[in-house]
């Protein structure tokens with residue numbers, strides 16, 4: 001049988017780097033994907049030296065669906081991908097009525113389209129190979145509409161819904177699909193999304209990326225469908241079920257300002 005590989009998207013920064021370190025420490029061979037080739041190469045070299053594993057770097061712009069399909073064809077050729085971490089993602093904080101649309105469209109392309117293409121290809125491949133695990137990085141944003149981050153919240157609601165549905169389809173198979181739902185976490189995400197100033201990032205100290213990644217990795221290994229990290233985030237994710245949707249949306253608006 002072909003060697004088993006772990007494919008991690010968004011491995012140049014933040015949570016993706018932490019997932020790569022965890023997988024490498026388990027002795028797994030890795031394929032690292034993002035746009036910043038220099039950062040991927042530097043991480044790959046560190047992990048090769050430290051853990052004596054094979055690491056391939058494939059710089060890819062995941063906002064282009066054709067590039068995502070080409071990436072999959074390249075990685076799945078003669079290889080068994082037994083773990084896919086669909087981590088790459090981006091957001092944008094600003095009113096939907098505003099002029100800045102490129103970043104919102106990119107977030108749909110990366111958070112939704114690329115994630116769906118890779119998950120679709122990986123699940124088919126894993127079922128044919130007799131096993132595998134997919135970890136989709138969603139967010140607590142999935143559990144409520146997000147005024148001022150409307151597109152981002154909608155993309156993450158999609159990720160959780162897709163994950164739960166496919167997990168049910170795969171209930172009796174050796175392939176599992178998990179959605180990780182972190183709250184605010186220390187990475188470059190907030191700066192890039194122009195949301196460092198908002199209440200969500202000021203009310204509580206953001207979580208450390210390493211501990212969020214460890215929790216997600218463990219949940220994936222156990223085949224859990226959804227993992228919300230942190231007690232406050234669990235309340236944040238659960239409480240919208242108790243209140244009318246309109247009130248939930250109003251409260252969300254106040255913490256996303």
Ligand SMILES: NC(=O)c1ccc[n+]([C@@H]2O[C@H](COP(=O)([O-])OP(=O)(O)OC[C@H]3O[C@@H](n4cnc5c(N)ncnc54)[C@H](OP(=O)(O)O)[C@@H]3O)[C@@H](O)[C@H]2O)c1
Nearest residue numbers: 010012013014015034035036062089139184185187188189
């Ligand atoms: N940080 C938080 O507070 C938080 C909370 C909940 C959920 N999340 C989710 O966690 C995941 C990881 O984010 P992070 O917090 O680690 O943020 P980050 O530090 O900004 O990292 C984002 C990663 O996504 C990659 N990426 C973005 N656009 C891409 C594109 N077009 N093509 C390929 N790769 C692309 C970036 O790589 P390049 O720039 O090199 O392409 C980078 O490696 C995301 O899905 C995010 O929605 C984050």
